[in-house]
Amino acid sequence: MTRYLRLLALQLQVSAASAMAYRANFLIEGVMSLAWMALTLLPLIVVYSGRDTVAGWDEPKALVVIAYFMAVRAVLEGTISPSLVDLVEKIRSGSFDYVLLKPIDAQVMVSASRYEPWKVFDLAGAIAVVIYALAQRDAPPAALDLVLGAVLFGAGVLAAYALWILCAAASFWVVRLDNLMYLLGAIFDTARWPVQVFPRAWGFVFTFVIPVAIMTTYPAKALLGTLDAPAAFATVGGSLLLLVASRLVWRIAIRSYTSASS
Amino acid sequence: MIRAANLTKHFKVHKRPPGLAAALRSLVHRTYDVVKAVDGVSFTIARGERVGFLGPNGAGKTTTLKVLSGLLHPTSGEVAVEGHVPYRRQAGFLGKITLVMGQKSQLIWDLPPAETYAMNRAVFDVPRAQWNQTLAELTELLELGPLLDKPTRQLSLGERMKCELAAALLHRPTTLFLDEPTIGLDVAMQAAIRDFVRSYNQRHEATVLLTSHYMDDVVALCPRIIVIDQGKLIHDGDLRQLVKTKDPDKRVSFTLPKAIAPDELGKLGTLLAREGQRLTLRVPEREVPAVIGRLLGELKATDLAIEDPPLEDILREMFGKHKTDPPPEPS
């Protein structure tokens, strides 16, 4: 176990060193982070300038959903996506073979191998939005809601991670698939809206087929105190199910790689 | 100990013919060819041996190495390395072997090799004391000192290869799979790496399997060679034995002060090459002393050289011939 943690720490250190190599990055990343926050919030502001509620969600509640969206996106862009890009590059150059030769599980080695440390700005922005949104409400959140909100944030991140692993597994079969990231990004983009806002068919898809709702809507409801226990369990359960499924697909992908590569 | 029994590995490659019609057709229907990269290969290698894999490009050498190191599942047949089944990739197995691929790099590109080494230490869970000792030994043998803290991308090809070797050996593996480790390197660096591999083999009784296109690598390092062509094993045995069996004649080269009549020349041996006054003859081994005597004595030849036939020639003749010959017994 300590071996894994040591590896993780080393990988973080390596990425941080790379990131801080260029001091201009700090400024550029800060500005980009602000720009993205503005772009993310604007559609929501437009919608609520003409409506008080949409599908039962008022502005503060919708802001919480979008804050979760920003937070999960920060983790995605902070480590999951960069690691996936690194993996695809390794597969293409053949260096992935060396990953398989190490006595550590390949999925663990590639999962958090690269970081974009500046995405921590985006995370800070998300927290700021949550605080603002919760401040608009009548009462502060209960301690239980905070805990549940945090736990479901973790579940949401795991669900997003699982989706990305499925994508990584696909890139073993169809080598030139590194633009799949963009597809996932487009799909994930729907998570910024509460899932109830979409027509019922979409809602079903986004809850059970491509469960982006697990990543933002349900954690938001937890924080807002409107998620009942069965739904909370179902959300966590769904996240774990996705994780297990992605692990299975990954193993199949590795099996295929080690049968077909030359 | 490495054991392969009837090892077979087939690949499916999809055919992509040129032209617009074929391209559109491949949108809905793809056809595949089966490539037999390794076809029923068997051998046993004892601990501490140095074995060279020879064969033309695409013969199946790299595929065999990959199966032995666990990177590929064999299609059929058995394989065991140091008591493990390679493709299960158990941690115990992976800690005992190493694979170095001359064309692929495990060093992190933008960072100094030292960072990759630290990563490997964490991954292989090597105790610090042993690590430091191994690193010191490798640094000295490979002269890595000034290279360790330069980003990998700033190193020359030879320097990078040395660092790659070190990265591969820091966990003290007892079986080394080396796939074209000297490719693209200059002559001095090739010799340095050869010396290093021999030294490591002797110090740690490590088994070495080497594939290379450079005959010098194989001749210098490997007493035993396995020749693979089109996935089939066509020779397994002592290198010098192979040369003696396939072509027992020596090559005698010399310079004559004056021209010699063709039939006189024919009595000495078969003419292979002529460059001005420098001639190369093919002489059966038992006749060599007599021929030398005549050349040095009455013919007053200078710059005399007696050599074994080039390994390339022998191999080239073997490749493509095996289809008609019966498979040889391992010697």
Added chain:
Amino acid sequence: MRSAPSRTLRALPTLLQIGVAETVAYRAEFLVWILTTTQPLIMLGLWTSVAREAPFRGYSSPRFVAYFLATLIVRQLTGNWVAWQMSEEVRSGAMAMRLLRPIHPFFAYAASHAAAIPFRSLIALPVAFVLLASSGQSALSTDPVQLVLLVPSLALAWLATFAMLFAIGALAFFLTQAMAIANLYFGLFSLFSGYLMPLDLLPGPIAVAAHWLPFRFMLSAPVELLTKSLDHERLARLLGGQLAWTATLLAIALALWRAGVRRFESVGG
């Protein structure tokens, strides 16, 4: 040797053919690009929900449907990923190879992406039928002048989009973070081009900015032609804007390219 333009022209059919072959060869990747441009369907879901009870600032649900289906069609016909492709080629070294060929890469890339339009139309066409069937008179323009002008408008939109992305791709000669800029660009594009929502719905100062920025003329312009009733003055300004921005973007793209290649050749890639 013949002059460069005539050589390029003669090579064009082959370039297009190769473009088609590439599209087919990398069909999985191509499919993914197509799927990423179906975002308007998501927005359609959202905005029809918002406008379900009552129109949102003049946009009723059917009007939103027409708008986003039109946006989807235009996006399919004008989108491309040349910035990403150029960034990858600089990284992989394939760009160096490309520079050695006698065809200017701008045309080579353009031909390659233009060749994909027939395939993208396969997606756009059924959507077009759905649009016509579901919206009819109420939300679509019936002015023949507007509809005729749709063709040059689409062509200009395609060229402007291509020029802009080519310019961003050329940034890969200067920065390793060219793709980060491309992503930010796409964020701006989604907002200011009408991809996320009709430009009419943007708040005051942002709407004003949107009317002048180039993004509008890459996507919203043909969509407006399709879905709105425009008097001749506004029509002229719209198309004039497209012409002006397309020309400007082409100039910027080629200038950036030239500077980038010079740097590439001096630095050695």
